[in-house]
Amino acid sequence: MPTWLGRAARYGSVTTRYPGDPPSLEEVPETSRAPRPTGPEPRPEAVAGCPVRAITNTTVDDGTCIRCARCLAWGFAFTGARDPATVTRAQLRVARPGPGAPSPTGPSPALDGFRRSLHLFLVDVGSCNACNLEVMALANPYYDASRLGIFFTNSPRHADALLVVGVPTDEMVEPLRRAYDALPAPKVVVAVGVCPISGGVFAGGRGLRGPLDTLVPVDVYVPGCPPTPLNVLDGLLTAIGRGRPRAEE
Numbered sequence: 524m525p526t527w528l529g530r531a532a533r534y535g536s537v538t539t540r541y542p543g544d545p546p547s548l549e550e551v552p553e554t555s556r557a558p559r560p561t562g563p564e565p566r567p568e569a570v571a572g573c574p575v576r577a578i579t580n581t582t583v584d585d586g587t588c589i590r591c592a593r594c595l596a597w598g599f600a601f602t603g604a605r606d607p608a609t610v611t612r613a614q615l616r617v618a619r620p621g622p623g624a625p626s627p628t629g630p631s632p633a634l635d636g637f638r639r640s641l642h643l644f645l646v647d648v649g650s651c652n653a654c655n656l657e658v659m660a661l662a663n664p665y666y667d668a669s670r671l672g673i674f675f676t677n678s679p680r681h682a683d684a685l686l687v688v689g690v691p692t693d694e695m696v697e698p699l700r701r702a703y704d705a706l707p708a709p710k711v712v713v714a715v716g717v718c719p720i721s722g723g724v725f726a727g728g729r730g731l732r733g734p735l736d737t738l739v740p741v742d743v744y745v746p747g748c749p750p751t752p753l754n755v756l757d758g759l760l761t762a763i764g765r766g767r768p769r770a771e772e
């Protein structure tokens with residue numbers, strides 16, 4: 524014990540100060556943010572060259588973009604929101620974005636019953652495992668989601684929120700629905716990563732279903748491939764009305 528106290532006095536707290544402070548560049552690196560055109564119009568090469576068709580002449584779809592960086596060669600830069608979670612799918616289709624664009628996020632659902640405590644049940648419906656790793660990092664001492672009243676639980680019957688990662692596969696649709704039904708009401712569903720939001724790079728593949736919001740109601744969308752732990756935390760805080768205000772830079 525004295526050794527622990529000595530180390531604590533010497534090094535202080537290692538835990539992030541988010542959400543009190545905005546995320547740092549190390550916590551949400553540039554490459555995890557959505558791309559935005561640096562000029563007034565997306566260049567035609569970008570519209571044609573995006574491998575997942577996330578770019579149109581008028582919008583960038585954060586819920587489809589896999590952060591592959593190809594469009595950086597065609598006048599784009601990773602300058603999307605550092606706190607990217609939204610409460611509707613439509614808000615992820617950002618129209619003519621650019622520096623100083625107004626926040627595309629609407630009001631949070633602010634589910635009052637969850638404001639102080641939220642228990643999560645994680646369901647992987649077909650991920651590549653990267654989103655799982657980012658979500659599980661929330662339990663480590665750096666992110667320490669428990670300091671905000673957010674905990675993981677091993678049973679959907681003890682959970683308030685279903686955290687879904689991966690692109691829904693045929694085999695996982697029924698387990699997903701059973702987990703959703705087992706959550707006591709009121710309940711929240713958070714889609715983590717572009718796979719459950721749009722299918723991402725797997726969209727249209729054989730044996731796949733979705734997007735997730737065609738299978739169960741989704742309350743919060745956290746884009747990214749994968750989203751960082753703080754992006755996921757932003758989504759969880761958004762679900763309970765404690766999220767940071769979203770701003771494009």
Ligand code: SF4
Pocket residue numbers: 558572573574575576577578587588589590591592593594595599
């Ligand atoms: S980063 Fe890749 S996936 Fe995202 S919009 Fe650019 S080209 Fe498309």
Ligand code: SF4
Pocket residue numbers: 649650651652653654688689690715716717718719723724747748749750
């Ligand atoms: S969103 Fe990207 S990182 Fe997450 S499971 Fe899908 S492919 Fe993997």
